[in-house]
Amino acid sequence: MKHLLTVGHRFLNKKYALFLLTVVLFWLKTYFVYLTQFSLGVNDKMQQFLLFVNPLSSALLFLGIAVIFKGRLQQSLLIFINFILSFWLYANVVYYRFFNDFITFSTMTQSTGNAGDLGGSVLSLMKVYDFLFFADTLIVFGLVVFKVVKPVAERWNIRTIFTVFVSAIMIFIVNLSLAETDRPELLSRTFDRNYIVKYLGAYNFAIYDTIQNARSNAQRAMADSSDINDIQNFTKSNFAEPNPKYYAKGKGMNVIYISLESLQSFIINYKMPDGTEVTPFLNKLTTGADNTTYFKNFFHQTGSGKTSDAEFMMENSLFPLSQGPVFQMKGFNTYQAAPAIMNQRGYETAAFHGNVKSFWNRDQMYKSLGYERFFDSKYYDMSAENTKNYGMKDKPFLKETMPYLTNLKQPFYSKLILLSNHFPFGMDKEDTTFQPGNFGDNVVNNYFQSANYMDQAIEQFFSDLKKAGLFDKTIVIMYGDHYGLSENHNDAMAKVLGKDQITPFDNAQLQRVPLFIHIPKIAGGTVSTYGGEVDVRPTLMSLLGINTKNYIQFGTDLFSKQHRQIIPFRNGDLITNKYSIIGGVVYDNSTGNKTDASLGKPYEALAKKMLDYSDKVIYGDLLRFYQPKAFVPPDISKINYNTDQKILPDSNYGKTSKTSK
Numbered sequence: 051m052k053h054l055l056t057v058g059h060r061f062l063n064k065k066y067a068l069f070l071l072t073v074v075l076f077w078l079k080t081y082f083v084y085l086t087q088f089s090l091g092v093n094d095k096m097q098q099f100l101l102f103v104n105p106l107s108s109a110l111l112f113l114g115i116a117v118i119f120k121g122r123l124q125q126s127l128l129i130f131i132n133f134i135l136s137f138w139l140y141a142n143v144v145y146y147r148f149f150n151d152f153i154t155f156s157t158m159t160q161s162t163g164n165a166g167d168l169g170g171s172v173l174s175l176m177k178v179y180d181f182l183f184f185a186d187t188l189i190v191f192g193l194v195v196f197k198v199v200k201p202v203a204e205r206w207n208i209r210t211i212f213t214v215f216v217s218a219i220m221i222f223i224v225n226l227s228l229a230e231t232d233r234p235e236l237l238s239r240t241f242d243r244n245y246i247v248k249y250l251g252a253y254n255f256a257i258y259d260t261i262q263n264a265r266s267n268a269q270r271a272m273a274d275s276s277d278i279n280d281i282q283n284f285t286k287s288n289f290a291e292p293n294p295k296y297y298a299k300g301k302g303m304n305v306i307y308i309s310l311e312s313l314q315s316f317i318i319n320y321k322m323p324d325g326t327e328v329t330p331f332l333n334k335l336t337t338g339a340d341n342t343t344y345f346k347n348f349f350h351q352t353g354s355g356k357t358s359d360a361e362f363m364m365e366n367s368l369f370p371l372s373q374g375p376v377f378q379m380k381g382f383n384t385y386q387a388a389p390a391i392m393n394q395r396g397y398e399t400a401a402f403h404g405n406v407k408s409f410w411n412r413d414q415m416y417k418s419l420g421y422e423r424f425f426d427s428k429y430y431d432m433s434a435e436n437t438k439n440y441g442m443k444d445k446p447f448l449k450e451t452m453p454y455l456t457n458l459k460q461p462f463y464s465k466l467i468l469l470s471n472h473f474p475f476g477m478d479k480e481d482t483t484f485q486p487g488n489f490g491d492n493v494v495n496n497y498f499q500s501a502n503y504m505d506q507a508i509e510q511f512f513s514d515l516k517k518a519g520l521f522d523k524t525i526v527i528m529y530g531d532h533y534g535l536s537e538n539h540n541d542a543m544a545k546v547l548g549k550d551q552i553t554p555f556d557n558a559q560l561q562r563v564p565l566f567i568h569i570p571k572i573a574g575g576t577v578s579t580y581g582g583e584v585d586v587r588p589t590l591m592s593l594l595g596i597n598t599k600n601y602i603q604f605g606t607d608l609f610s611k612q613h614r615q616i617i618p619f620r621n622g623d624l625i626t627n628k629y630s631i632i633g634g635v636v637y638d639n640s641t642g643n644k645t646d647a648s649l650g651k652p653y654e655a656l657a658k659k660m661l662d663y664s665d666k667v668i669y670g671d672l673l674r675f676y677q678p679k680a681f682v683p684p685d686i687s688k689i690n691y692n693t694d695q696k697i698l699p700d701s702n703y704g705k706t707s708k709t710s711k
């Protein structure tokens with residue numbers, strides 16, 4: 051025993067020992083905390099490996115600072131740095147216990163309620179055993195204070211110090227490249243804060259978040275209140291006067307948006323080779339059933355923020371960004387979004403989505419958009435049979451949403467985001483009897499099955515709305531958020547569409563997504579007006595009888611006679627009712643053939659102006675300088691999705707028939 055102690059003692063007094071011991075203890079502690087304190091959704095061997103490795107580079111990088119110095123200072127710095135890092139990790143643990151999320155720069159500095167929410171409850175979130183989060187700090191502290199380890203008198207050799215930092219950087223680079231292989235575009239798109247922590251660690255996440263935040267603040271600081279003037283003139287002069295046939299026809303009614311995950315228009319009225327329809331219910335709506343209008347020339351305009359970009363356009367009539375998801379990058383801007391507009395007119399506002407609230411930074415952005423309530427996965431039965439990839443399958447999701455919906459104060463403005471028709475579209479056997487396609491590509495084949503499932507889910511939902519007595523006093527807007535089948539599947543898509551190949555022109559046409567608008571008492575049918583996601587907010591506002599002439603918006607009312615049929619995309623392409631301008635080449639829509647490039651010029655100039663102005667609004671956070679008359683921005687500090695939302699599912703729902711129908 052005594053011998054062992056001497057050996058240990060001798061080892062600890064080697065020049066590099068205390069540093070190495072601190073690094074290893076800290077590394078293992080962090081890994082243990084990841085495993086036990088956060089639910090990071092680690093689901094493959096690579097992710098397991100990265101979770102284990104990722105604390106190492108941070109440990110070497112930060113603790114490495116200590117070894118630039120010698121003697122007692124080196125020891126004190128090791129303890130101090132270890133303490134700061136441990137404290138940061140512990141702060142995240144406590145924050146996570148309450149918010150199920152990680153601390154970000156903005157939640158700390160902005161008075162948006164989050165940090166305030168914690169306030170007095172911090173103590174109640176702390177547990178007796180929490181000192182263990184500092185176990186490594188305490189061990190190293192003990193070794194130093196009780197002089198088990200003596201200070202190293204001589205300075206480390208420069209090359210060794212260098213090696214420490216180079217190893218930290220090398221390990222980080224390998225970590226990042228493996229992470230990007232497992233999850234492409236991790237840093238440029240973020241997805242969910244959980245993902246960055248899972249792949250790169252809590253410390254790297256803090257660095258990443260600080261850089262993003264600094265960049266955002268710099269863009270904002272450069273903006274000036276006069277920057278909004280030209281933009282205001284532009285949007286005002288491009289305002290499309292509402293069509294009296296539709297204006298205010300939905301005044302005072304409820305609103306339900308349904309985001310149809312990855313649904314493309316080609317599937318509407320498509321028949322499988324044996325003649326089976328894929329979406330029989332939606333097909334019926336295209337004939338005007340249920341007072342529904344179908345827009346067959348409607349396009350998604352999303353960028354890398356996919357679903358969230360679509361949501362952004364629908365509610366702000368601004369374009370998403372060409373780089374990075376606007377939900378992630380500009381979640382704290384001032385907006386004048388539809389939920390906020392309706393909320394101050396007495397509407398209750400609620401969003402429903404069967405995935406964790408932090409995905410696409412929704413929990414922050416929804417507050418800025420003015421959503422009072424956000425029902426995320428916490429409110430749903432996320433059992434294995436109800437979920438696949440990201441979260442809830444559409445049928446149980448819509449079923450479980452109903453009793454919340456019927457319990458909202460009317461009129462309400464709500465948004466339901468479907469999820470199960472998501473890449474790669476494979477389904478559980480028990481959920482479908484629909485035969486997959488046979489086009490030589492499993493993703494494409496399964497898409498039909500999964501879209502059919504969504505169609506059934508919506509049919510059921512429509513019937514539930516009728517049973518609950520909501521259907522005749524609710525505007526329902528359903529839209530495909532973005533494409534489901536990327537260009538990588540064009541070989542199979544050519545077979546699906548009976549073409550030899552998919553040309554760039556065809557590909558642009560495939561960006562059509564369905565838009566259905568159910569307006570009680572208004573006759574529906576299929577219309578061929580061209581439009582895109584930015585056009586929906588002005589359309590809805592007209593239906594609700596709200597004049598948006600003084601709002602900054604880049605779309606125009608789809609029902610207006612003055613509606614502008616131009617659809618700019620974030621990759622620089624654009625489509626009008628006459629032309630498709632793809633990679634600078636102008637095609638005539640009616641023939642699909644190339645035509646005179648000069649014909650596209652005026653449209654290109656207009657599209658560029660729209661995108662540039664929209665970017666200016668977002669990067670400069672310009673809406674903080676301007677408020678349309680009678681608009682009051684949401685009071686974000688009053689919105690809280692974390693504690694009980696004081697709403698339960700309607701306990702009477704389904705028991706008694708609310709209608710006499």
Ligand code: GP9
Binds near residue numbers: 355440469472
């Ligand atoms: C995730 C859901 C799907 O919550 O919105 O995201 P997507 O990949 O379609 O943007």
Ligand code: MN
Binds near residue numbers: 312357
């Ligand atoms: Mn989506």
